Amino acid sequence: MRIEISGLTKTYRGGVAALDGLDLTVPTGMFGLLGANGAGKTTLMRILAGVVRPSSGRVTVGGHDLATGAGRTAVQRELGYLPQDLGVYPDLTARQFLDYVALLKGMDDRAVRRRRVGELLEVVALTPHADRRLRGFSGGMRQRVGIAQALLADPQLLIVDEPTAGLDPEERIRFRTLLSQFAGRRTVLLSTHIVDDIAQTCREVAVLAKGRLIFRGTADELVRRADGRVWSVVTDGPPPTEGTVVSALPHENGMRYRVVAADAPGPGARPVDPALEDGYLALTTN
Numbered sequence: 709m710r711i712e713i714s715g716l717t718k719t720y721r722g723g724v725a726a727l728d729g730l731d732l733t734v735p736t737g738m739f740g741l742l743g744a745n746g747a748g749k750t751t752l753m754r755i756l757a758g759v760v761r762p763s764s765g766r767v768t769v770g771g772h773d774l775a776t777g778a779g780r781t782a783v784q785r786e787l788g789y790l791p792q793d794l795g796v797y798p799d800l801t802a803r804q805f806l807d808y809v810a811l812l813k814g815m816d817d818r819a820v821r822r823r824r825v826g827e828l829l830e831v832v833a834l835t836p837h838a839d840r841r842l843r844g845f846s847g848g849m850r851q852r853v854g855i856a857q858a859l860l861a862d863p864q865l866l867i868v869d870e871p872t873a874g875l876d877p878e879e880r881i882r883f884r885t886l887l888s889q890f891a892g893r894r895t896v897l898l899s900t901h902i903v904d905d906i907a908q909t910c911r912e913v914a915v916l917a918k919g920r921l922i923f924r925g926t927a928d929e930l931v932r933r934a935d936g937r938v939w940s941v942v943t944d945g946p947p948p949t950e951g952t953v954v955s956a957l958p959h960e961n962g963m964r965y966r967v968v969a970a971d972a973p974g975p976g977a978r979p980v981d982p983a984l985e986d987g988y989l990a991l992t993t994n
């Protein structure tokens with residue numbers, strides 16, 4: 709499902725322009741949305757999910773116009789949404805919770821519901837825990853319940869907002885693999901500030917800053933933004949003051965710094981190959 713966004717603006721009460729004339733096209737497959745806190749990612753996702761109405765601009769999803777009631781209903785039918793703060797009922801088991809959400813989504817036939825919930829518990833590898841109360845679930849297990857509820861109606865468009873924040877590395881890898889497997893010919897819009905999650909899953913990326921689009925292209929093109937601007941410096945003195953320090957590792961001669969900067973940050977700095985995070989930093993900090 710292709711998403712077409714043009715001139716999208718959202719100004720909250722109080723005058724904050726969370727989105728400021730955004731133009732963006734999202735094709736099928738996995739698409740990454742990056743941006744600092746407050747860039748407008750959540751607002752965009754909430755507009756797409758029909759939770760928030762834009763102040764102006766046009767959005768179509770699979771050709772359906774979100775400005776019309778019929779368009780919103782058609783999109784809702786094709787949409788799965790995992791918000792940043794999905795509330796779960798801690799006293800329900802995973803199976804009961806999914807059954808309840810399925811009922812809310814209009815899956816009235818009990819046998820159909822039971823089968824679908826069973827399938828999804830399997831997909832997210834929670835079958836062995838299906839009848840445990842959610843209160844005892846880890847963050848990663850809760851997120852997998854979250855993704856299962858978003859997939860209940862087999863959506864063509866899946867929107868996930870910061871899904872891996874707070875997960876341990878193993879849970880994060882498992883979660884993003886699950887998303888990639890699901891994507892196929894569907895559209896998955898993944899918002900995050902964990903650049904590595906995007907690097908591992910998305911071919912195409914958009915970067916938002918202050919409600920505007922500052923980059924749209926492939927992950928490789930974003931990496932290239934840092935070409936010739938990533939440096940490794942070993943020093944036993946103070947850290948480099950030029951550019952942005954990406955990492956600092958102890959070294960036998962002091963510390964080894966990885967720095968994104970337009971020019972060599974000091975004598976002895978040697979250029980190194982950029983990664984996606986460097987491209988993102990080159991774009992947003994210089």
Ligand SMILES: Nc1ncnc2c1ncn2[C@@H]1O[C@H](COP(=O)(O)OP(=O)(O)OP(=O)(O)O)[C@@H](O)[C@H]1O
Nearest residue numbers: 720721724726743744745746747748749750751752
């Ligand atoms: N309900 C609201 N009322 C007023 N201002 C809001 C509301 N929701 C968001 N904002 C403001 O709009 C701007 C964009 O917020 P948004 O949550 O969309 O950004 P984000 O990129 O998702 O950030 P984060 O990564 O922190 O979730 C911020 O300045 C935020 O404070």
